[in-house]
């Protein structure tokens with residue numbers, strides 16, 4: 024039997040839920056979960072913000088680390104006891120045009136890890152298609168690896184596609200996504216400016232690798248970075264003074280959204296004047312997940328993590344709702360404590 028933590032109804036605290044695992048299909052593995060990150064997407068699912076994506080009892084968790092405890096008869100390349108991770112999705116067709124391009128996240132048959140009735144990783148065991156299970160590099164602790172599977176791959180993939188060494192990159196928001204984006208951009212050789220309305224995060228931003236900090240609530244500071252940035256990645260989900268942010272971009276610059284702020288209105292003329300682009304980031308494909316894990320392991324990108332035992336998941340959720348997690352929440356599941364490999 025699986026023991027999970029689930030929301031019985033919208034916006035409820037999580038309670039334990041027991042269920043029998045489905046039979047292991049030929050390409051599936053069973054994972055004994057040791058760690059699971061909490062992401063703001065989990066809060067949206069608990070609260071029912073995304074319509075029928077939530078099915079109650081809702082078992083969240085899509086930054087899953089654990090050890091393989093059973094393998095289906097056709098599984099290749101993974102072994103019992105191996106340390107692995109699972110991200111936002113657990114399966115796709117692997118035959119459509121998007122899958123063939125390595126953009127499995129756009130597959131029309133995509134099955135997300137913890138939406139539409141699928142049970143995620145806030146549990147002691149989960150099943151997953153073995154082709155969507157990723158070995159974890161030995162240099163990464165499990166606690167550090169978990170947040171890379173959703174938050175990490177989201178920002179790293181955006182930066183990988185759009186930035187080059189020596190580019191001037193702005194990161195809006197120093198939080199769960201932003202603190203990783205500052206690290207990834209810095210380690211990619213970009214000149215990073217942290218943009219935040221929280222002056223108290225300046226020291227963190229500089230420690231994470233930003234070269235300067237701009238307080239978005241200070242118009243004089245903002246003016247100093249007019250026409251100074253090639254690329255701005257928005258990682259916060261709160262409203263900003265968008266004209267001021269756009270003013271910071273150099274001609275032909277790009278504004279990319281990885282966070283989900285309230286609806287934004289743009290003055291197209293001001294964007295056209297500098298031939299600016301607007302784009303978005305999502306979780307990336309399987310190759311992007313492997314790239315993110317490898318880059319983080321080799322270059323020393325490490326999430327700043329606060330951890331709780333799974334039994335205290337409601338306490339972690341309360342902290343996450345208040346924006347008090349510094350900067351990613353990871354649940355420890357069972358007795359295994361953060362193995363090096």
Ligand SMILES: [Zn+2]
Pocket residue numbers: 062063064065085111173174
């Ligand atoms: Zn997520």
Ligand SMILES: [Zn+2]
Pocket residue numbers: 115116117118119120121122123127130131132
């Ligand atoms: Zn497909």
